[in-house]
């Protein structure tokens with residue numbers, strides 16, 4: 735797996751997110767109140783809203799457009815809504831964050 739450094743955990747506000755531009759598109763990187771980090775495509779499964787601008791609560795994010803709640807662990811919409819955003823492998827190495835872009839290319843080629 736090919737890990738790419740995208741920054742430091744301190745670049746992301748607690749209960750916030752940041753958008754990272756990659757050759758495979760925009761990736762949203764989230765940081766929870768418990769200092770866990772997750773990455774997904776920055777595209778809501780409903781109508782493509784920017785999840786990186788949503789509200790992070792627990793291990794989920796609420797989309798800023800129509801309030802779908804998306805699990806950061808599975809990428810799946812919670813509650814009555816149905817849909818799924820792609821999750822991206824993310825490694826936290828003493829605060830330095832890496833995402834697996836090779837995996838992205840593999841997934842995109844499928």
Ligand code: FES
Nearest residue numbers: 778780781783797
């Ligand atoms: S685009 Fe995210 S809830 Fe509609």
